[in-house]
Amino acid sequence: MYPSRFNYESPSTIDEAIALLDAGRGEAKILAGGQSLVPMLKLRFAAPETLVDINNIPGLGYHHFDEGGALHIGALCRHEDIEKSTVIAEGQPTIAAAAPLVADPIVRTRGTFVGSVCHGDPQGDWAACMIALDGFIVAQGPNGRREIPVESFVTGPFQNVLAHNEIAIEAVVPAPRGEARGAYLKLERRVGDFATAAVAVALDMSGDMVLRAGIALTGVGGTTVNAAEAADSLTGSTLDADSVSRAAELAAAAAQPRSDHRGSASYKRHIVNTFTARALSGIASSNERAA
Amino acid sequence: MTSLYEEVSVTPVDVPVRRVTITVNGQRRAADIEPRLLLAHLLRQGFGLTGTHTGCDTTNCGACTVLFDGRPVKSCTMLAVQADGHSVETVEGLASASELHPIQEGFKEEHGLQCGYCTPGMMMAAKALLEENPDPSEDEIRWALSGNLCRCTGYQNIVKAVMWAADKMRASAG
Numbered sequence: 325m326y327p328s329r330f331n332y333e334s335p336s337t338i339d340e341a342i343a344l345l346d347a348g349r350g351e352a353k354i355l356a357g358g359q360s361l362v363p364m365l366k367l368r369f370a371a372p373e374t375l376v377d378i379n380n381i382p383g384l385g386y387h388h389f390d391e392g393g394a395l396h397i398g399a400l401c402r403h404e405d406i407e408k409s410t411v412i413a414e415g416q417p418t419i420a421a422a423a424p425l426v427a428d429p430i431v432r433t434r435g436t437f438v439g440s441v442c443h444g445d446p447q448g449d450w451a452a453c454m455i456a457l458d459g460f461i462v463a464q465g466p467n468g469r470r471e472i473p474v475e476s477f478v479t480g481p482f483q484n485v486l487a488h489n490e491i492a493i494e495a496v497v498p499a500p501r502g503e504a505r506g507a508y509l510k511l512e513r514r515v516g517d518f519a520t521a522a523v524a525v526a527l528d529m530s531g532d533m534v535l536r537a538g539i540a541l542t543g544v545g546g547t548t549v550n551a552a553e554a555a556d557s558l559t560g561s562t563l564d565a566d567s568v569s570r571a572a573e574l575a576a577a578a579a580q581p582r583s584d585h586r587g588s589a590s591y592k593r594h595i596v597n598t599f600t601a602r603a604l605s606g607i608a609s610s611n612e613r614a615a
Numbered sequence: 616m617t618s619l620y621e622e623v624s625v626t627p628v629d630v631p632v633r634r635v636t637i638t639v640n641g642q643r644r645a646a647d648i649e650p651r652l653l654l655a656h657l658l659r660q661g662f663g664l665t666g667t668h669t670g671c672d673t674t675n676c677g678a679c680t681v682l683f684d685g686r687p688v689k690s691c692t693m694l695a696v697q698a699d700g701h702s703v704e705t706v707e708g709l710a711s712a713s714e715l716h717p718i719q720e721g722f723k724e725e726h727g728l729q730c731g732y733c734t735p736g737m738m739m740a741a742k743a744l745l746e747e748n749p750d751p752s753e754d755e756i757r758w759a760l761s762g763n764l765c766r767c768t769g770y771q772n773i774v775k776a777v778m779w780a781a782d783k784m785r786a787s788a789g
Contacts, residue, residue: 332633332650332696355694362692363674365651375650376697379697387617404686428762430677433686434693516675539660 327365331374336381338464338491344376346466346489352376352492356399358448359427359435387437389415391498399439399492403432407496416497418457418506418526422449425508428516431437438492444478445548447518450495451478451548455510456526456555458539459497465490478547500528502535505611507603510542511595513586519543523575523599525607532562532611539571539600544579544592551578552602563608572601626696635699637672639664640708650696654688655679657695658705666735668704670784677763680736681705687743689762703738706735709742717783718742718776727776729767753778 335341345352353372355361356379364370378384384400387409394601395416397406406412407423426432426440426449440450442460453459454474461472466489474495478484486492508523522542537558541549554574561567581592634646639662646661658681670678673689681689682704690703705769709716718738721727728734739759744751744759751759756777757770765773 326653327651329630329649330653332694334696358694358697359674359692362653362694366653366672366691375694377694377697428677429672429759430680430687430762431692432684434688487669489774 325366327362328368328371330365330372332377333374334380338378338381338493341376341378341381341491342464342489343465344374345491347589348372348374348376350488354378354439354442356439357402357435358439359431360440362578373555384493389411395419395497397437397495397497399436399494400402400435403427403435403437403440404429407432414505416457416506418453418504418508418524419497420425421506422508422510422524424454425449425510425512425522426537431516438495440561441474441477441495442484442486442492444480444482444484445518446481446545446547447543448548449508449519449522449524449542450512452522452524452540452542453526454497455497455540455550456506456524457497458536458538459495461492462494462496463487463490463494469493471496475550489523500536502528504517505529505607507606509599509603513597518586519593521579521581521592521599523596523603525600525603527558527607527612529607532608533556534561534563535542537571538576541575541596543586544581544596546580549578549580551575551600554578558604563604563611565605568601568604568608571604572597577598627770630672633696633699635696636700637695637698637700640695640704641702646695648695650694652695653691654681654683654693654703655690655694656697657698658690658703661695664705664707668732668735670732670736675764676733676736677740678733678736680739680763685743685746687740687762704739704742706738709738716742716780717787718745718780720783721776721778721780722773725772725776725779727768727773733763733767737765737773739781744777745781745784749781749788751777751781 351373355377384398387401403426488564506526511520519542526538537555539551539555554571576597579596581589583589668678670676674692681690
């Protein structure tokens with residue numbers, strides 16, 4: 325399969341890349357890891373006039389916690405970098421749990437975190453993590469930078485709010501209020517398949533008390549589902565059996581699954597309930613062990 | 616060399632091409648290519664390195680896996696132009712003039728293939744694993760190869776082949 329013809333540009337600075345996007349007037353597209361875009365080019369679902377390859381822009385492959393405790397993930401940070409990261413393993417449990425479940429090990433060497441969020445696939449794992457974590461995207465355009473919550477960043481399947489001349493320069497997970505606890509549970513038929521259903525849970529806790537909660541669902545709606553009601557029901561709770569099962573039921577109610585070859589809608593809803601409860605009670609029991 | 620895609624489609628003569636220089640299996644190779652050319656096609660049709668197989672062509676099967684600056688990538692899912700200035704290692708780079716690479720020996724000794732279509736990708740993924748982790752467990756091998764599909768073997772002997780290679784490589788390193 326051959327992509328349509330395109331002009332290929334490989335700028336070495338962000339400003340050059342933005343100028344190229346600006347000149348493209350909506351017909352230019354950023355190429356980062358390419359693990360979603362190249363297949364779409366080959367299938368000719370995407371046929372941009374110009375590809376702006378940002379892989380030769382130095383300094384975008386980073387991930388680090390800043391002094392305030394916020395996690396910054398640069399535009400060229402690969403899934404594999406996150407999977408192998410010791411700072412994320414220690415400091416950001418939701419993202420650490422999802423990293424080894426994204427695509428397959430070889431795709432993870434190239435694909436990028438930020439690119440995956442931008443791609444806006446309702447089956448993408450990272451958007452659910454970012455919504456559960458109240459994360460945001462930093463976009464840079466000709467007029468400077470702006471921050472966009474991931475919750476409102478993706479507007480539909482494969483659509484985001486970036487202007488044609490903006491680049492998503494990094495993803496940011498705000499510092500937790502208290503201790504960051506979390507999980508990502510994903511049901512997939514085999515490695516590399518998209519999720520039948522997956523649940524991202526991110527809690528900020530003080531001892532056994534939930535200060536803030538986020539729950540988001542992958543693969544059970546036209547976009548990533550923010551199960552805000554389920555999450556809010558946990559605020560102030562101690563993850564006792566009642567609050568866990570109530571949150572699980574609310575998460576399942578928030579899902580909008582469709583029956584397809586991966587399973588029936590009711591099966592997927594059941595999975596959301598089970599995974600939410602499992603994630604929360606896992607966090608509760610590890611709290612008890614630590615206490 | 617002109618654009619490879621001109622061979623398979625009627626194209627105007629003024630199709631822009633770019634000169635790329637890639638270190639392939641330790642040797643510098645240059646080509647004039649269309650930017651839309653995939654790395655797998657440059658390797659196979661441009662450089663004649665047909666050991667890199669294209670299986671699914673949809674980023675699923677891993678038959679086209681090569682090492683890009685030492686890390687495994689699916690070469691059907693990268694533009695060849697992106698490899699400019701980088702190094703690529705294919706299955707042809709495994710054996711020396713006189714002997715097979717231990718991974719190749721392992722696949723032979725443990726019967727790690729039947730039809731052989733997935734084998735080059737399996738071996739390159741295994742090479743990346745063993746460079747990082749010279750003494751992998753069975754689970755770690757299965758995990759590392761989980762992006763590579765085999766329709767023949769059920770994977771048992773592929774895992775054994777990688778174990779065999781790991782043992783041999785550790786013995787000769789030690």
